[in-house]
Amino acid sequence: MIPDRIIEQGTLTTSNGRAAVEVRLPWYRALPGSCIAGAKLTIDGVEAPAESLRWRMNDREFTFPELVTETDEWWFPLDSAVLSGDLDLAADAEHEVRVDLVLYIPYIIISDSETLHIEEHDVKTMTARQQQEAHA
Secondary structure, eight states: OOGGGSBOTTOOEEETTEEEEEEEOSSSSOEEGGGEEEEEEEETTEEOOGGGOEEEETTEEEOHHHHTTOOSOEEOTTOEEEEEEEOOOOTTSEEEEEEEEEEEEEEEEEETTEEEEEEEEEEEEEEOEEOOOOOO
């Protein structure tokens, strides 16, 4: 619905063999975590392994299997989530970033047993920056 705004420009980071990018909800209403059915993170044509993907929202991190039953955490249209995966990137270099999202819209029923799902993607070119390590 709003695919050209999925990837937040300038948010690509890299640290210890992982890449991360901030993503925005391509829908006009908030959705619970259980409606985030899947994502792919592809950088310079290389897709992060599905088992390495992590989804961070509201200061909590999830695997996609964990999101299936997550109804306490919601993704709001004005909030960014962070999608990360195992991809080794050069910092201070430009990269082509692609994010694919699959979302279920629980309040739009399209048949007796199915709700609407949307598949959106966005591609942006941006420079990766080295993520700063958090110190206790």
